[in-house]
Amino acid sequence: DAMVIQNPRYQVTQFGKPVTLSCSQTLNHNVMYWYQQKSSQAPKLLFHYYDKDFNNEADTPDNFQSRRPNTSFCFLDIRSPGLGDAAMYLCATSRDIRGDGETQYFGPGTRLLVL
């Protein structure tokens, strides 16, 4: 069920070297999310796009940025990865119409390793 696709599945980068993770979806959902998940902790929301409107979480470091060029694609840019940024990065999508809660569908994640 490749409805939310993330590439690459594994990414190795060097300390301080910019890295971009990508997410695409075939569901035509209007909302896309980026989560960071460490060591079986709960996913932590970094930001989300409602259509083209970007919504940053208050505690998301400036080191993390995002782009959504169209409905299907969303990118997570880490400008200067630190060792503490090593984690699983999950993309999710949902269709928000009624405003009463819609299912979020998660991608398989990209595991980032920072050397």
Add this chain to the structure above:
Amino acid sequence: GENVEQHPSTLSVQEGDSAVIKCTYSDSASNYFPWYKQELGKRPQLIIDIRSNVGEKKDQRIAVTLNKTAKHFSLHITETQPEDSAVYFCAASTGRIKAAGNKLTFGGGTRVLVKP
């Protein structure tokens, strides 16, 4: 903002027994409560969800109950099997504000181990 607490953090059960995970939430405006199962190294997968207009929902061996007055909801797994071993996350959302989309607040997770 919303705060979701989940208990227990680990749960070990014998195959065939039942497992119960409980979550409490703080925002009385929350109206959507999904449960996700995450196997090691894999994505969280929705296993069941409940909205605030119902008190209970069942899907085969899985059921969820919601008590809005007490602001808690629970996941019940009956006749557990080894493949039920995973981390389970509860979550809550108000989903009221258009610009906020459907922001989920997750509980801390429960690691379930089903022993054969």
